[in-house]
Amino acid sequence: MIDFELYQQVQDFYQDYAMSIDSEQWDKWIDFFVEDCVYKIQSRDNFDNNFPLSALALSSKGMLKDRIYGITETIYHEHYYQTHVVSTPRILKVTENHIESEARYAVFRTKQDGIAEVYNVGRYIDRLVRVDGKLLIESRRCIFDNEMILNSMIYPI
Amino acid sequence: MKIDTKLENRKLSEIPFWAYTDESVYKKELERLFYNDHWCYVGLEVEVQNPGDFKNTLVGERSVVMVRDDEGSINVVENVCAHKGMKFCREKHGKIKDFICPYHQWSYDLKGNLEGVPLLRGMKKDGKVQGGMPKTFKKSAHGLTKLKVAIRGGAVFASFNHDIESLEDYIGEELLGYYDRVFSGRPLKVLGYNKQRIPGNWKLMLENIKDPYHPGLLHTWFVTFGLWRSDNESELKMDKHFRHAAMITTRGAGGKDDQTTNVSSFKGNMELNDKRFLDVKYEDWWNGPTAVMLTLFPSVIIQQQVNSLSTRHIQPNGKGSFDFVWTHFGFEDDSEEMTERRLIQANLFGPAGFVSADDGEAIQFVQEGCQQKPDDSVAIIKMGGIEIDKHTDHMVSETLIRGMYDYWSKKMEG
Numbered sequence: 386m387i388d389f390e391l392y393q394q395v396q397d398f399y400q401d402y403a404m405s406i407d408s409e410q411w412d413k414w415i416d417f418f419v420e421d422c423v424y425k426i427q428s429r430d431n432f433d434n435n436f437p438l439s440a441l442a443l444s445s446k447g448m449l450k451d452r453i454y455g456i457t458e459t460i461y462h463e464h465y466y467q468t469h470v471v472s473t474p475r476i477l478k479v480t481e482n483h484i485e486s487e488a489r490y491a492v493f494r495t496k497q498d499g500i501a502e503v504y505n506v507g508r509y510i511d512r513l514v515r516v517d518g519k520l521l522i523e524s525r526r527c528i529f530d531n532e533m534i535l536n537s538m539i540y541p542i
Numbered sequence: 543m544k545i546d547t548k549l550e551n552r553k554l555s556e557i558p559f560w561a562y563t564d565e566s567v568y569k570k571e572l573e574r575l576f577y578n579d580h581w582c583y584v585g586l587e588v589e590v591q592n593p594g595d596f597k598n599t600l601v602g603e604r605s606v607v608m609v610r611d612d613e614g615s616i617n618v619v620e621n622v623c624a625h626k627g628m629k630f631c632r633e634k635h636g637k638i639k640d641f642i643c644p645y646h647q648w649s650y651d652l653k654g655n656l657e658g659v660p661l662l663r664g665m666k667k668d669g670k671v672q673g674g675m676p677k678t679f680k681k682s683a684h685g686l687t688k689l690k691v692a693i694r695g696g697a698v699f700a701s702f703n704h705d706i707e708s709l710e711d712y713i714g715e716e717l718l719g720y721y722d723r724v725f726s727g728r729p730l731k732v733l734g735y736n737k738q739r740i741p742g743n744w745k746l747m748l749e750n751i752k753d754p755y756h757p758g759l760l761h762t763w764f765v766t767f768g769l770w771r772s773d774n775e776s777e778l779k780m781d782k783h784f785r786h787a788a789m790i791t792t793r794g795a796g797g798k799d800d801q802t803t804n805v806s807s808f809k810g811n812m813e814l815n816d817k818r819f820l821d822v823k824y825e826d827w828w829n830g831p832t833a834v835m836l837t838l839f840p841s842v843i844i845q846q847q848v849n850s851l852s853t854r855h856i857q858p859n860g861k862g863s864f865d866f867v868w869t870h871f872g873f874e875d876d877s878e879e880m881t882e883r884r885l886i887q888a889n890l891f892g893p894a895g896f897v898s899a900d901d902g903e904a905i906q907f908v909q910e911g912c913q914q915k916p917d918d919s920v921a922i923i924k925m926g927g928i929e930i931d932k933h934t935d936h937m938v939s940e941t942l943i944r945g946m947y948d949y950w951s952k953k954m955e956g
C-alpha cells in the first residue's frame with residue numbers, strides 16, 4: 386500500500402520535471418539527476434528487441450551538462466517549443482530509499498511556423514532515489530513508440 | 543519551364559534547384575537509379591541470421607523483404623502479392639516458414655515462388671466443380687517479384703535489374719578496399735537502429751557526405767576536437783563513374799590554430815565534462831585513417847567515425863523528403879568495453895547526435911530555400927574549381943559533388 390503523501394511527492398516530481406524542460410530551465414533539469422545517473426531516449430523497437438542503441442544515451446551528470454552545452458552552444462538547430470503532457474505515475478516498487486515508477490508521456494513540438502505536432506510519445510521507466518527527503522533520478526529511460534523521429538531531436542524529453 | 547537534365551561540363555559546378563524540387567525528375571530518379579542498374583542497400587546478413595528470419599525494408603519507395611531460406615541463402619522479394627497487389631508483410635522483422643498473403647491466402651516459398659492458391663481447382667459440390675482458376679493459369683508465372691541479391695563481407699544489396707554488373711564492379715576498384723575495410727567478413731553485431739524523416743531531397747544527404755567543406759565549419763565538435771577539419775590529413779576518392787565516393791581523414795590534434803581563427807563554431811574553451819564521449823581507441827583494421835565516409839550511390843552511406851560504425855540507409859519518399867535509417871553495429875568479437883565505447887560515441891550521430899543533428903537541420907532548410915525559387919537558381923559548387931579531380935589530397939573541395947552530378951546527368955539524360 387502506497388501512502389498518499391508518497392504518491393503526491395512522485396506526482397509532483399513528474400510534473401516539475403516536465404515543467405523544467407518545457408520552460409527550458411536546463412540547469413534545473415540537470416539537478417533532477419544524481420551524479421552517477423543514466424538518461425536514455427530509446428525507441429520502443431530497440432528496447433523490445435534488446436538492442437542497446439538509443440537516440441541519446443547519457444550515463445553521468447557530466448554527460449548531461451555536455452548535452453546542455455550542446456543544445457545551447459554547439460548543435461545548430463531551429464528552436465522549438467516543447468509541451469509535455471505526463472500521465473499520473475504508476476509506482477511499481479518502493480524500498481527504503483528507492484522508488485521504481487513509470488508514467489506515460491506525449492510531447493508536442495511547435496516550431497517557428499507555429500504548427501504544433503505530436504513529436505514523441507512513450508513512457509518513462511524510472512528509478513528514483515531519495516536524497517535528503519528529495520527525489521532524484523538514478524535512471525530515466527524514455528521509451529518512445531514513434532521511432533521515426535521528425536528530423537532532429539535536440540532537447541531532452 | 544523545360545527541364546533538361548543534361549548539365550554542361552562547365553556547369554557541373556552549378557546545380558539547378560529544380561534537381562531537388564521537380565516531381566518528374568524525382569520519378570525518373572526512382573526508375574533509373576533506384577529501380578534499375580544500381581545495387582541498393584537492403585541490410586546486413588546478420589539481421590537475418592537463421593532460416594526464416596526476415597527484415598522488411600525498402601528499395602527506393604518500394605517495399606521489399608529480405609529473408610533467409612532453408613538452404614541458408616538470402617533472398618529479396620518485393621512485398622506485393624501477385625494476386626491483388628496487397629503489401630502483405632506487415633511486420634518489420636520476424637520469422638516465417640513461407641510468405642502468406644492474408645487476403646486470399648496465396649502462399650509463396652522463401653524464394654518468392656507461388657506455392658499455394660486456395661481453390662485452385664475450384665470446389666466440388668453435387669458432383670460439379672464450381673469456380674477454380676482457368677486451366678491456363680500457371681503458378682510459375684505468378685511468383686513474387688524477385689530481386690537479384692549480392693552479399694559482400696556481411697552487407698546485402700539488391701537490384702530489380704537482374705542483368706546488373708557484379709557488386710564488386712559496381713563499387714569499383716578505387717573504393718572496394720574502403721568497403722572491405724569495414725565489411726571484411728568479420729562477423730557483425732547489430733547494436734540497434736535510429737530513424738529520422740528529413741524533409742529534404744534525398745540527394746542532399748549524399749551531397750552532405752561528399753562535402754568535406756562543411757564539417758569543419760558547421761560541426762563544433764568536429765572542429766574543436768580535431769575529428770574532422772580542414773587541416774587534417776585527408777583524401778577524397780571516387781570510382782571511375784564518379785557516382786560513389788570516399789572521404790578519408792586522420793584525426794588531428796584539435797585545438798586552436800590558423801584554421802580555426804575565422805571559424806565561428808570553434809570553441810577554444812570547450813572542455814567535455816565527461817571525456818568518454820571521445821575516448822577513442824585505435825583499432826588495427828583502420829590501417830591509418832580515423833574516419834572513412836563512403837557513399838554508395840544512390841542508397842547508402844557507410845560510416846566509420848573513430849569507433850562508431852553505421853550504415854545510413856536512404857529511403858526517399860517524395861521529391862522533398864526521405865527517411866534516414868541508421869543501423870549501428872560493431873563486431874561479434876568486440877569486448878564489452880568496446881561495445882560500450884561504440885554506444886557512447888553513437889551519441890555524436892543520428893537524429894539526436896551532437897554532430898549529425900546539425901546536418902538534418904541544414905538539409906531541411908536548404909530544401910526550403912530551393913523550393914522557394916526553383917526555376918532559375920543554382921547551387922554554387924565551385925570550391926576547389928569547376929572540374930572533377932579524381933583524387934584530391936585535402937578537404938577544401940566540392941569535387942565529389944561535381945562528380946556525382948556528372949554521373950547523375952548522364953543517367954538522367956533523355
Ligand SMILES: [Fe+2]
Binds near residue numbers: 750756761
Ligand atoms: Fe555534416
